[in-house]
Amino acid sequence: MTNPPEATPRESTPPTDAPDALDAGTFERIVEPRSEARLPLGDGTWHQLARAYVWVQMISTGSVAVLVLAAALVLQIWLDQTWVWIPAGIILALCVWSLAITPRQARSYGYQLRRDDLVFRRGILWQRMVAVPYGRMQLVDITHGPLDRGFGIAQLKLVTAAASTGVTIPGLKQAAAESLRDTLVAVAETRRTGL
Template sequence: MTNSPDPLSPDSASPTTTDTPTGAGAPSGADAPSGTLDRGTYDALLEPRGANRLPLRLAVGDGVWHQISRRYVTVQLISTIAFLVLVVAVALVVALVLHQVWVWIPAGVVTVITVWTLVILPRQARAYGYQLRTDDLVFRRGILWQRLVAVPYGRMQLVDITHGPLDRLFGIAQLKLVTAAAATGVTIPGLTQEAAERLRDTLVAVAETRRTGL
């Protein structure tokens, strides 16, 4: 399979296509800083495995897969551990002060689920990826339960960047793509601030171009 130029790649200044009118494709990335989207990310996208234990390659098109920042795992670990400490503290208060020993049952269930979440978190983070194709953005996540969404540039209505206190501390953000159909909306977590801003500006520009038909 032959890959076409990534819209944000420095080598995509002169994309070649035969079925897209001039100006209707993804904007040129000639002025993009080299490696903006891939700086500080994982080296390889984690692929699901089939019954023969070989990776099941998701051949979805003509772009290049980009991944999220490694710092996303750190932020999620901190917030999840803080939640777990809070659950244990509440359970201790209820059990020792109010003498309600039944509280250890739901607290134990929550603890097991939370610990399992911490264990699989690094693998989940490596399974996030997005691809900038000629006509749309493709987002994927998940290993056992996979989700693959293609969002046409012309249907994007809002591109929003959000980040909490921990996100700002570690320099990451979430990029949310809103379309007319709620089911096709996408939130890409764990982008570096630089990558989120660059991606937002480019997507807004190409979406506006597609809507106006230029």
């Protein structure tokens, strides 16, 4: 069985109300793993996360590290509990590791709007690529926390009937999330399935 030829990028992308909104303030290109066995990007236009996503993740992780360090110091000084440095050290090491890989990890996220589905990819070491058919989408949800709102970003969640194919795209600019939501709803309405 042969696969149908890939559509050209112009034909494969559903129309959006504000195409520039998807790429405003984002990274320039997706960072790919160096291995020959990596998942290929394929053709088409890949959209990426907002640069502010890195700052939100760094502030969140840094806050956790500061709280763990403060709790460990309080337990050490006032209660003379030296054992607390074992779990605190593990948590602090994980926070430092997370701070170190966050910028590269954020550049590995990307999504592509094709004629029949949305493709989402992420990961450098553990790569994941998911194609969500427009007709299978049941819900498109935008959420953002206080720190996200401060940096003007949001998270878009696509819910399908199968839990394993649900996709969450973090770190989208607010305008990009709203434009993408409207596009996905419009495309799903034309298919008369999903949403």
